[in-house]
Structures are given as C-alpha cells and as structure tokens.
Amino acid sequence: MELSQINLNLLLSLYHLLRTHSVTQAADLAHISQPAMSRNLSQLREIFADPLMVRVGNDMHLTPRGESIWQQLPPTLNQLEALFTPNQFEPAGYQGQFNVASTDYVTQELAPSFLAELQKNAPGIGIHFHLWKPSMMDSLRQGRLDLACCYLDQVPDDIYGRQVGSDGFCCLMSIEHPLAQTTHLTLDDYMAAEHLAVTGGGDKIRAVDGALARLNLHRQLKVTVPFIHSALAITARSDYLLTLPQHIANDLGYRYNLQIRELPQELEIGNSAYYMIWHHRMKADPAHRYLRETLFNTVREEAPHLP
Structure with a gap:
C-alpha cells in the first residue's frame, strides 16, 4: 500500500x-x-x-x-x-550513530560514565570513538566526524568550540628515579634527564618543546608512545621523565606510584585550553545538542579540577 x-x-x-x-x-x-x-x-x-x-x-x-x-x-x-x-528531542526514542574523536584519557577515564548515561537514557545512540589528531579538523568540516574533545590553541572560525577547562603541565617520574628525592626540579636536572612523551590524542609535545625552544634548549626525547597509560607504565619502570597536563598526572599518577613535580620556573609553558568542538552546521541539531551537552556535563562532573 x-x-x-x-x-x-x-x-x-x-x-x-x-x-x-x-x-x-x-x-x-x-x-x-x-x-x-x-x-x-x-x-x-x-x-x-x-x-x-x-x-x-x-x-x-x-x-x-x-x-x-x-x-x-x-x-x-x-x-x-x-x-x-526540530527543537524538541526525545532521547529514549532516537536511533543514530555518532563519530567522536577524543584523547585516550577521555576515552578511558571519562567515556565509561558518558556511555552509561547514554545507555540509560538514549539506548538508540551508538558512539564510535577515534583517537584525536589535529589533522582531523577537516573531518569535522566534511561530516566524517561529529564531535571532538581536544587541546587547542585556537578554534577555527568555521568550527564551534566550547571550552571545558584549561590546565598547565607537570613532570612525573618513578620513585626510583635519581631525581625522586629532590623537592624542586631545576632546569639543569630537566635537561640532563632522558624523556618520554605521548604522541596520541592531541599535541602534548609541541607545547613543551616550544617553551624549551624559546630558551634555545632541546630535551633528550628518547621514547614516544601513543597512549597515556603506556607512558605511565613505562615511566614507573624507567628513569625517563614524563611531562603531562596536571589533571592527568593528578588522576593517574598515583596508580603507577609516580612522583609528581612542578616544572622548572624557567620553563614557561602556560595553560592549554581544553575544548569540545563541532562544525557550525550541527549547532542546531537536537540530537547533536543532546550528545554534546551530555558529554560536557560528564567531563565537568568527572574532572571538576579542570578550572
């Protein structure tokens, strides 16, 4: 018929x-x-x-x-x-898929609460997570990606961004590290040590190396890994220094029995802004609005220390 x-x-x-x-x-x-x-x-x-x-x-x-x-x-x-x-939305009856890019910290530490909320109130929503890379900005523009959580220096004009918070950097080391007994980390100590860095989930290297470059310095970056938990596990069993955002260090450092130290005063990295971003064309979409508001609230509840 x-x-x-x-x-x-x-x-x-x-x-x-x-x-x-x-x-x-x-x-x-x-x-x-x-x-x-x-x-x-x-x-x-x-x-x-x-x-x-x-x-x-x-x-x-x-x-x-x-x-x-x-x-x-x-x-x-x-x-x-x-x-x-179109401005009304009923989460319980919605059926749809979304592609979300984020840092591995968000996926492992914050996504469980976010997904539990979705499964309870919007069971028809499916989420496919991707590890965020700066090159993915075009994926937002072209519709291959619906939402991203990442560190950004500046949000492009055609991308809408909502700042979740900002954070500075600190240094982690094993309790067996030769510098673990020192209270303050000097610039000479920092430069003499070998370093480990995280490459995945956004730019956690450029901010540090940029600050060193302004001092005409280059650290001994010996190992890079794509995931934060891999970096933390390696740091716990080595003499590498690991420089990470403060909130990640505070949340995860204790799990690996790591020491946390402030960076040398001469190393002026400044705070990095953490954003949720999406393309302007999705701003008024009710399902997308529900998704991003749910994720935003989860991040703020699970990571309240992000100022």
Whole structure:
C-alpha cells in the first residue's frame, strides 16, 4: 500500500493500542470515543493484514507482527515529530550513530560514565570513538566526524568550540628515579634527564618543546608512545621523565606510584585550553545538542579540577 493512501493519524492510534493492549485505554489516551478507536483498529488490521492484538483469556496480547511493529513505532514517531518540531528531542526514542574523536584519557577515564548515561537514557545512540589528531579538523568540516574533545590553541572560525577547562603541565617520574628525592626540579636536572612523551590524542609535545625552544634548549626525547597509560607504565619502570597536563598526572599518577613535580620556573609553558568542538552546521541539531551537552556535563562532573 502506498503511503499516500494511509491516514498518518492512525499511527497515533496504533501507538496507544500497542502500548496499552486495550481499545478502551487507547481511546482515553487519544481523547476519542471507544467506537472510533475500534474503527481505527479495524483499519489498521486491514492495512497490516494482521489482527495485531488477539484475546487470550481476559487479556489482549500482541501478535508477532504487532510486537515487531511496536519495536519500530516509537523511534519512527520520534523522527516524524522531529520534522515539525526540530527543537524538541526525545532521547529514549532516537536511533543514530555518532563519530567522536577524543584523547585516550577521555576515552578511558571519562567515556565509561558518558556511555552509561547514554545507555540509560538514549539506548538508540551508538558512539564510535577515534583517537584525536589535529589533522582531523577537516573531518569535522566534511561530516566524517561529529564531535571532538581536544587541546587547542585556537578554534577555527568555521568550527564551534566550547571550552571545558584549561590546565598547565607537570613532570612525573618513578620513585626510583635519581631525581625522586629532590623537592624542586631545576632546569639543569630537566635537561640532563632522558624523556618520554605521548604522541596520541592531541599535541602534548609541541607545547613543551616550544617553551624549551624559546630558551634555545632541546630535551633528550628518547621514547614516544601513543597512549597515556603506556607512558605511565613505562615511566614507573624507567628513569625517563614524563611531562603531562596536571589533571592527568593528578588522576593517574598515583596508580603507577609516580612522583609528581612542578616544572622548572624557567620553563614557561602556560595553560592549554581544553575544548569540545563541532562544525557550525550541527549547532542546531537536537540530537547533536543532546550528545554534546551530555558529554560536557560528564567531563565537568568527572574532572571538576579542570578550572
């Protein structure tokens, strides 16, 4: 049967019938008479070539076809309503996929709470995480990426950014490191040591090396790894120094029994800004707004020390 031959108002009656398993209750919810709802049920049975509901004892039970329709109907109605009321959004009925890029810290430490919230309130949303790289900015522009959480010096004009917080850097070392007994880390100590750095999830190297370059200095960067937890584990069993954002050090350093030290005063790195970013065309999309607000609230709740 063609869509033009179907009265779409019947979908609301169908929703109430399949939800309540009762003509009387469905009529009350739809604010129509019971005979009118009975006529709607007859039309629906003809359209679907199925009784949809059958009496079993004193109760009405959905047929297999009725059960199948009930699984599909709420998200379908949600999508139809969104055509006419785009600023309203019902998370429970939404079905969709999003690509999100973030640091590995966000994915491992903050994403579990974020995904638990989505599974509870918006189970139809699927998330595919990607490790953020600065080159992914074009993916936001071209629609291959929906949202990103990252460190940025500046948000491009065609990208919308909401700052989550900002943070400075500090140094981590093993408790067995020769410098572990010192209270203050000098610039000479820092330069004489060998270093480990994290390459994945954004730029955690350039800020440090840029500050050193302004002093005409270059550290001994011996090892790079893509993931923070790998770097922390290596640092715990070596004499490398690891320079990371302060909030990551505070959250994870104790798990690896690492010592945390302030960077030498001469090394003026400054704070790095942490953003959620997305393309301007997604700003008014209700599902995207729900997604980014949920992630933003999760980051602020799980990482309140980000000023």
